[in-house]
Amino acid sequence: MSGYAVFEGERRIALGGRLEAAVAAQARLAEAPDAILLIFDPEGRQVDFDLRGGPWDIARRLGEVPEQAAPRGRGRPKLGVTAREVTLLPRHWEWLAAQPGGASVALRKLVEAARRQAEGPDRRRAAREAAYRFAHALAGDRPGFEAASRALFAGNAEGFAAAIAEWPADIADHLRRLAAEAFETG
Structure with missing residues (x-):
């Protein structure tokens, strides 16, 4: 971004x-x-x-x-771990307890794997939304706005580029920067 x-x-x-x-x-x-x-x-x-x-x-x-760096105290560093309640079925708890490292380690691994799997689609969605918000604010009344929006959400990079081609250079350039990841594949 x-x-x-x-x-x-x-x-x-x-x-x-x-x-x-x-x-x-x-x-x-x-x-x-x-x-x-x-x-x-x-x-x-x-x-x-x-x-x-x-x-x-x-x-x-x-x-x-x-800020001036505070001297580090003794003991383990704070890792930002937050304890919260998780509600699962008994069979889920049994499976988690059987995993190496226990339930906490298994849950962290599952969450990290899910985050990695969703990373590409999440980045593309975030880029589309950022580009749309910016375009709506600065170019919502410009010719081609609706066509640009449709192309953006359809993942049509060529249609998007054509729709914003006549817009002021700085607006179009910033919009291309924001939308760049929206058109990535994979």
Whole structure:
């Protein structure tokens, strides 16, 4: 997926991380206080940043200021393991208990295998949704929007490219970035 994008009308003025986008938006507003800017996250959603203060203030609010590393304590490191309840039938518990490492290890392996199997379809779906959200916000009233949307959700890369060919270059380029994984196969 793409980074955070700052648009002023049809023109993309920045593309990068959250902090880069926020600082670029702040700089543009310093030059042109009446400018209307839209900022999009990598999932194609419009986001707002608090642009008050200087870049350091923005970085602090975004949590991008490095914290001083705390000295590591003794003992095992925290792995982020969360205990929750799982409801299964007795035969499922029996099977899990018979697995090497026990129920927890077997469940983690099953979840990881399912995540890997669904990774491609999930990435394609997320790319389609991100591209659609962005296109709807910046090009929903443009000729070819409906054709582009149909092609996007049908996985028709050629139809999608043809539908957005006449759109402003920065909008079409960002849309191609967001949609790139939507057209991958495999």
